[in-house]
Amino acid sequence: MVTLDPSKVSSRVRVPAVAKNLFGALASLASKRFTKTEVGCVRKKGKAFVKEIALERIYRLFELAGKEFGKGNVERANRYVGVARKISSRNKATIPTELKASFCKKCHCFLKKGKNSDLKKTDRWLEVSCWECGASFKRRLK
Numbered sequence: 001m002v003t004l005d006p007s008k009v010s011s012r013v014r015v016p017a018v019a020k021n022l023f024g025a026l027a028s029l030a031s032k033r034f035t036k037t038e039v040g041c042v043r044k045k046g047k048a049f050v051k052e053i054a055l056e057r058i059y060r061l062f063e064l065a066g067k068e069f070g071k072g073n074v075e076r077a078n079r080y081v082g083v084a085r086k087i088s089s090r091n092k093a094t095i096p097t098e099l100k101a102s103f104c105k106k107c108h109c110f111l112k113k114g115k116n117s118d119l120k121k122t123d124r125w126l127e128v129s130c131w132e133c134g135a136s137f138k139r140r141l142k
Helices: 015-033 047-072 074-090
Strands: 116-120 125-130 136-140
Touching: 116 136
Parallel strands: none
Antiparallel strands: 116 125, 125 136
């Protein structure tokens, strides 16, 4: 890197006082070492980081869907489930198995036991049936 020293500039060239101050400031900055946080480098947002944030949002949306369903806002609860499904598909983050049983696979509506769905539990399977569309599906229990 070439550094310009204002004292070594030819006497024929007029260097304004602002430039002389600038040369001094640049010289001091060039000699200093910066850390990554001072430069403004941010942690790389890899695939794992994106999936982690997507899962946090999915959990939060299902939590909000449960609250809204309890208040009687069924349409909003169904909308939250749709947004959570869209987030999972766009970020390749799978919806956790404990949340998969809380929405219908056919009509994608939020399911609450006794309100709009029926759960039958056997020793190996959990059978969920939706009262809105009539679909039923099974989940294997571990």
